Amino acid sequence: MNYSEALGLLREHGQEHVLRYYGELDEGERKALLAQIASINFSELDVASHGGRGALGELSPVPALTCGQVDERRAEFEEAGIAAIRAGKVGAVLLAGGQGTRLGSEGPKGAFDIGVTRPLSVFGCQFANIAEVTARAGAYFHVFVMTSLLNCAQTEEFFKENGFFGYPEDKIHFFVQDMAPACDVDGKILLESKGKICMSPNGNGGWYSSLVRSAAGEVIPREGIEWLNVYSVDNVLQRICDPVFIGATLKDGCNCSAKVVKKVAPDEKVGVLCMENGSPAIVEYYEMPPEIASLRRPDGELLFAYGVILNYLFKVEKLNFTLEKKLPVHLSFKKIPHIENGVFVTPEQPNGYKLEYLVLDMIKLMGNCLAVEVVREREFAPVKNRTGVDSVESARALLEKNGVKL
Secondary structure, eight states: OOHHHHHHHHHHTTOGGGGTTGGGSOHHHHHHHHHHHHHOOHHHHHHOOTTTTOSOOOEEEOOEEOHHHHHHTHHHHHHHHHHHHHTTOEEEEEEOOOBOGGGTOSSBGGGOBOOSSSOOBHHHHHHHHHHHHHHHHTSOOOEEEEEOTTTHHHHHHHHHHTGGGGSOGGGEEEEEOOEEEOEETTSOBOEEETTEEOEEEOOGGGHHHHHHHSGGGGHHHHHTOOEEEEEETTBTTOOTTOHHHHHHHHHHTOSEEEEEEEOSSTTOSSOEEEEETTEEEEEOTTTSOHHHHTOBOTTSOBSSOEEEEEEEEEEHHHHHHHHHSOOOOEEEEEOOOEEETTEEEOOSSOOEEEEEOOHHHHHHHTSOOEEEEOOHHHHOOBOOBSSSTTBHHHHHHHHHHTTOOO
């Protein structure tokens, strides 16, 4: 793309200010800026609305396989899940683009050392859980690790330094999450420097499009992978490619499934899996009206009882449909450092939007979703804060409760 083509494209979308400082750039900076402009998906900016999610539809509770029901059929589910793993039909996707800043670490969140008397990273915890599955199955599955531009090199190096946590190196594939431009409250693209657009990862719902556009995505059709278990790096107790979870989904005939826990309070900060206008949906805790979140059944249990833990199983065939049908763009109001009148500015208050796709919108496109309840104390130990709720402290306590030596 040359200057004239870039200017024409920007004018078409009312963004020609991006080239305001072009005359001050050297040749390398000019080429880099033109390449950035060529990579922008302007439809994300064009369709972004400031209204957020919009009005909620008619909500109803989602039916779920309870812990008791799972236990009754555990052997049946596990047998089916192990068979799928042995046949190479299942892969895992680790969403690991986050940084450990809030935990007091400058590196990737997965590299954070949660150990006390011995080194034990978040990645190490999760791969120890994976090892339990592969030992039972007698087979390895492919693991796709989604990083960000900020931590991709650090993450790959950390895996190498730790011997890939004992996992076969040829079964681990790294890919970088796609980026989206940040804009001000009027939808105008912000500049990080005179020759660089402010970019940020495009949300956890961008994982599949990022994967299929990468070299790692070629592994899926080549190996005949039919199911992908997507999980977050935040949770040190994640059970990855859990044969019981996989088997329950296969036996139920659903296109996707979600691990859920019973909420401890109406206002707990977890997304709620429910039905919206007859289709499966996840309503974020900040979008759920308090009067609905507080509704209870005659037995006293919450009506909307099940919170998601970002552990999903998706059918690849249906995932491909999400590439054809655009996911909605969500606006995340943030403090975004940028160039203003030629000067770099670090705002004290939120000043613009990061554009994100969310995995919860993918659920709606699946047609159906099986909710599988798990025991909170065994599978949900989020590490989001240094201390307090969902913190390093609480995660360590739960790891010890589950017999993990720290």
